[in-house]
Amino acid sequence: MAKKILKITGIVIAAAFIIIQFIPVNRDNPPVVNNVNWDSPETKAMFYRACADCHSNETKWPWYSYITPVSWRVADHVKDGRKHFNISASDMGESHEAGEEVEKGYMPLSDYLIMHSEAKLTPEEKSKFIAGLNKTFPPKERRGKKEQTGESEHEKGEY
């Protein structure tokens, strides 16, 4: 009896896994309509190593982004990433926070680093990258409201 239940459960799980593969996932790369004025080719190269998959329309969709339910998580990160900051869009969004996000270690997302070892920056690369980002995407005045309120969104450790 227990064996039979186990077998049926296995079949149901396998069937569900197969069925969810047919749910469409948006993996679009819309046209690039913006040209970034990079301060240096190194900054651009590091951005493409560590950030562009989620913050441009030039996403390289990895093989696992074709396997549901992992695909949902990947597509969600890209969608959300582009919504906040997209170098391919005429309005780049929160680009002025790029240097700060790297400096504070919020970006790239830790999830991403598990599958993308090339996105790991050495401490030396990181400090050059931060300087490059701050030149390319100048930060707004830092003593704004955000600093005082302590910017809680990230600290929940959700990403």
Ligand code: HEC
């Ligand atoms: C795996 C996808 C992913 C990668 C890679 C990634 N980001 Fe993000 N990024 C996100 C998501 C999702 C958000 C929106 C949610 C949030 O703020 O945590 C975001 C938000 C941002 C924001 C907006 C700030 C804010 O508070 O919302 C900036 C700026 C940013 N990222 C910069 C970067 C930079 C620079 C890199 C490369 C070092 C990078 N990101 C790499 C997914 C990513």
